[in-house]
Amino acid sequence: MDDLLKIDATEAARRVRERETSAEALTALVLEQAEKTEPRVGAYLRLDLEGAIAQAKAIDNAIGDGKQPGPLAGVPVAIKDNIHVEGQVTTCASKILGDFQAPYDATVVRRLREAGAIIVGKTNLDEFAMGSSCENSALQQTHNPWDIAHVPGGSSGGSAACVAAHSAFISLGSDTGGSIRLPASFCGVVGYKPSYGRVSRYGLVAFASSLDQVGPFARSVRDVALSLKVMGGRDPMDSTTPDREVPDYPSRLADNLKGKRVGVVRAYLDEMPNREVADAVSRAIDALKDLGAEIVDVELPHAEYGIAVYYVVASAEASSNLARFDAVRYGMRKPADSLIDMYMQTRGEGFGPEVKRRIMLGTYALSAGHYDEFYGRAGKVRTLIARDFEKAFEKCDLIAGPCAPFTAFKSGEKSDPLSMYLCDVFTIPASLAGLCALSLPVGFDGAGLPIGMHLQAPAYADGELLSAAHALEQQLKASVDRLPAIA
């Protein structure tokens, strides 16, 4: 692999700006890399070869004309296929959207472009972002670049896999209950779920609106910080984005953790069946201590109800959000004799089994006789989970632990829905509470599969979280500095 592909996006953009390389050369290299790795990885649903080169030429011309090309000048970026890129197909990895073309750029895509990024393609996901392995995609299978017999994690599996395979420098995913953090952990890249509202969702196809966030995958924490700075902030098109300053995250990254308190839920490590994951995460906690942090014990007594709460709340919101796919407005339409038959046939054929399961679960939870029993109750327990975090954050600045209970499992290994749902046991509580959270590679298991650490901080403490993650990343560099064989 060309050495130019091994640097991170921050450095790549610097080289493009200072004309040590060109956006076109960088983009061509990434596309070549994709050509090499895609037959085995399958991260992309579509690559925009001509469009990417044209965008790169435009950046090079702007630089040639002495214009300011932006902090992501010439950086090839991949976009999860539930986020709109104008004029391109958005499938959500579902058959129901057919060849629906996005009429506009999502705000995040527009902001990336304005910063000089090159949009190279759209990546695979679990259908409508529902899943933990990418196996629920109705279109394609994606494989883990570290071992192609294993899943990349989900739902943003394609976005994690392309960054790991070096066929993109940065990618975007969406995280509703763990869909950025879990695949980042399985693929050995950094994955970030910003605080709820930090990043606009305008142009993200809605799954569960009280939980959804767009966030980046990258190969370094400073690339995540840069992406967040570019994408974050108020967007009049998304009322959940507050008019709150977006700090200059990249310039505030620390190299130590002096004066910081890091909370650890001991039981998560002590009771973890997978000792390799527990040991790698414990070593990373020791590294946090070496950086000057004080480690304190915290408890999250209601977090164990997270999965139950999430599958009521997320399914209820999904059942409502997905009602718009009615064969009238978007994509696929099955001809039928009556309107009701058209709905039934289109939705019956267009949605895959997991999506149907969620719609049924959610519709039931919202139905007149059951609303209080399920949706109402789930909302109350959600508040208890958020209060647990508030209490824990009185004692610490961030919470560290495992991102997933295991490393990437084999394709086809988890066939029942419940075992798939359990993958997100550690990531869901932060989503329910609207926190910011990140997965950082901290080591490998005996089979050479990556292990991720989960770092969580209070809502809008994104800067603090990234700073701590950066310090830890620098400390651990030697132990995680490997490339997947496929790259």
Ligand code: GLN
């Ligand atoms: N795996 C979880 C689910 O299937 C989370 C997905 C997500 O964050 N989009 O719903």
